[in-house]
Amino acid sequence: MQEQHHRILVLNPASDATKIGVFDNDILIMEKTLHHSSDAFDEFASLADQSAVRKQAILEALDEEGMNVSNLAAVCGRGGLLRPIEGGTYLVNEAMLEDLQKGILGQHASNLGGIVAYEIASGLNIPSFIVDPVVVDELSPLARVSGFSGIERKSIFHALNQKAVARRYAKERGQSYEEVRLIVAHLGKGITVGVHQGGKVVDVNNGLHGDGPFSMERAGTIPSGDLVELCFSGQYSRREMLLKLVRNSGVSGYLGTSDSVRIERRIKNGDLAAKSIFDAMAYQVAKEIGAASAVLEGRIDAIILTGSLVHGKALTEEITKRIRWISDVVVVPGENELQALAEGAVRVLRNEEDAKVYPALSE
Ligand SMILES: Nc1ncnc2c1ncn2[C@@H]1O[C@H](COP(=O)(O)OP(=O)(O)O)[C@@H](O)[C@H]1O
Ligand SMILES: CCCC(=O)OP(=O)(O)O
Numbered sequence: 001m002q003e004q005h006h007r008i009l010v011l012n013p014a015s016d017a018t019k020i021g022v023f024d025n026d027i028l029i030m031e032k033t034l035h036h037s038s039d040a041f042d043e044f045a046s047l048a049d050q051s052a053v054r055k056q057a058i059l060e061a062l063d064e065e066g067m068n069v070s071n072l073a074a075v076c077g078r079g080g081l082l083r084p085i086e087g088g089t090y091l092v093n094e095a096m097l098e099d100l101q102k103g104i105l106g107q108h109a110s111n112l113g114g115i116v117a118y119e120i121a122s123g124l125n126i127p128s129f130i131v132d133p134v135v136v137d138e139l140s141p142l143a144r145v146s147g148f149s150g151i152e153r154k155s156i157f158h159a160l161n162q163k164a165v166a167r168r169y170a171k172e173r174g175q176s177y178e179e180v181r182l183i184v185a186h187l188g189k190g191i192t193v194g195v196h197q198g199g200k201v202v203d204v205n206n207g208l209h210g211d212g213p214f215s216m217e218r219a220g221t222i223p224s225g226d227l228v229e230l231c232f233s234g235q236y237s238r239r240e241m242l243l244k245l246v247r248n249s250g251v252s253g254y255l256g257t258s259d260s261v262r263i264e265r266r267i268k269n270g271d272l273a274a275k276s277i278f279d280a281m282a283y284q285v286a287k288e289i290g291a292a293s294a295v296l297e298g299r300i301d302a303i304i305l306t307g308s309l310v311h312g313k314a315l316t317e318e319i320t321k322r323i324r325w326i327s328d329v330v331v332v333p334g335e336n337e338l339q340a341l342a343e344g345a346v347r348v349l350r351n352e353e354d355a356k357v358y359p360a361l362s363e
Contacts, residue, residue, distance in 0.1 A: 006073040006349045009120065010341040011058060013078065013112040014189075015247075018054050021338035022067055026346050031338065032061050047108075048101045051115045058120065075121040076345040077113025078160060078337055079133025081105035081208075087136045087163055087201075088356045089344040092118040092128040095360040105156075106242075108208060110134055129355060131344030132159040134208070138200035143295075156206045157192035158307070164340035165306050165332050166196045180301045183292045183327075185285060185319075187309035188335055189258070191215040193288040195295045203295050205288060209245050213284035216258040216309070219249035220284065251277055260312055267314065282315055286322035293326045300327040308335055 005024060012019040022030040034057045036050075062069060079090065082099050090096065092114045100111045114130045121128035136159035146153045162184045163177075170180045178199035185193045190207035191214075205212025205220070214220040231241055244253075252258040254277045255266075266274040293300055303323055310316050310333045320329050347353040 004350070006346060007071050008342050008345045008349075009058075009062070009069075009072050009075045009117075010338050010345070011075070011077045011113060011116060012337045012341065013054060013109045013116065015109045018058065018112075018116075019338060020058055020061060021342065022062070022065075023338075023342035023346075026339070026343050028339065028342070030065050030067060032065070034058065034061055046101075047103060047111055048115055051112055051119060054112060054116050055119050058116065069120075069124060072121075072124060072126055073349060074127050074129060074345050075117040075124075076129040076131060076341045077115075077117030078110045078341060079114050079130030080111030080135075081108050081156070082133055082135050082358065083361075084135050084137030084155065085133070085356075085358065086138060087132050087159060089129050089131045089348045089353060090133075090358050091355040092121075092130060093358055096130070096358040099358075105135065106208065108134065127355075129345050129348065131341050132163050134159060136163075136201065138202060139204070140202040143203040154206045154210055155201070155204055156208045156210060157194060157201070157204045158186035158188060158190070158207065158335070159194075159201065160337050160340045160344075161306060161335050162186055162192070162194045162196070162201065162204075164336055164343065165304050168332075169302060169304060169330065181296050181299055182301055183289055183296070183303045185289055185303070185305050185307075186335070187215070187285065187305070187307035187315075189215065189217050191218070191220070191281075191285060191307075191309075193285070193292050195292045197296060203292065209242060213288050214250040214281060216251045216260060217247050217249065219245045219253070251281060260309055260315070264312055264314060278315060279318060282318035283322070285319050289319075289323045289326070298326075302328045302330050304330045304332055306332040306334070306336070308333070310334075 008023045010021045016036055018034045020032050021028055080100055096114055100114050103111055117128040134156050137155040139155050144152050166182050166184055167177045170177045182196040192204055192207035194201040194204040211221045255274055263274050289303055310331055316331060348355045
């Protein structure tokens with residue numbers, strides 16, 4: 001029997017760009033990155049207010065590429081800071097839209113994924129989905145304990161790409177995702193190191209404003225007493241402090257740029273300060289992977305290094321030299337998120353999985 005054909009528009013909003021793709025089932029037929037000038041967003045108070053500009057840019061790009069939107073079966077966006085939920089493909093519903101628009105757990109560009117997907121799909125009378133949003137929470141009870149009564153550790157991470165590369169690793173070896181024991185480190189703007197066991201991410205650092213290694217833009221774990229002093233110093237407002245932790249810390253805070261290609265060039269040209277910061281980031285990632293190996297009690301099928309930063313050879317080697325004794329190291333450069341979104345939508349459209357329902361607050 002001939003396979004049913006589903007055309008899907010997928011979209012992945014970043015702070016300054018929206019990546020889009022059109023897929024026939026899980027085969028990519030068109031991909032584009034739409035860059036937005038920061039001026040275009042300056043007038044908007046909240047992230048959700050950017051949805052009209054992004055929607056317009058997406059529809060214009062599809063038109064330019066000769067893509068007829070009436071052939072679409074679904075629109076699927078990268079999901080954002082919702083209330084904690086288990087992994088899977090979710091239909092965008094009213095409760096989800098409300099939470100994304102309010103930014104109930106904070107502001108991250110992925111909040112726009114569900115909103116813009118819904119706005120495009122509802123005009124076409126087709127379903128909109130999100131897949132494995134950044135708030136997927138499958139932490140074990142032990143992993144939730146922070147050490148400070150009243151504050152729990154949170155699961156905010158690159159769930160979409162982490163789960164997609166882990167599933168692919170298992171499939172290529174003829175195993176199910178539930179059977180493999182993996183450590184997956186995603187290195188993008190944020191860095192997250194997840195422990196995948198029994199088809200769940202049972203431990204992971206909160207890569208937004210939580211813990212773990214510092215990244216190109218984020219602070220990661222920092223000495224708590226010093227942080228408290230700074231918060232009460234009167235130097236920064238609450239908003240400025242959060243922005244500093246999420247966008248202007250890490251490599252960017254030390255070196256003034258979060259462009260890794262530029263930093264690698266500086267290192268090649270003998271910039272020792274740049275080298276020491278990049279080496280420190282690699283050191284912290286390796287330490288986090290070491291901690292994750294203790295969670296799996298040393299029985300690990302592989303460590304997967306993924307995300308855009310892993311394109312950089314020097315950084316990848318610096319991490320690998322400290323962890324290769326733990327297990328096999330598999331390098332999967334890039335964030336693979338458009339493909340993962342399409343695969344998540346196709347699993348539902350083919351009835352291989354049911355779409356999950358995001359619960360209303362009272363449920
Ligand atoms: N092809 C590449 N080679 C090396 N570094 C890259 C490449 N693409 C992106 N990066 C770097 O990776 C970091 C995060 O990139 P980005 O793709 O924006 O991350 P995210 O996965 O968070 O969307 C940036 O520092 C960027 O300079
Ligand atoms: C919000 C956690 C995932 C994350 O850090 O995403 P980016 O690297 O895309 O900012």
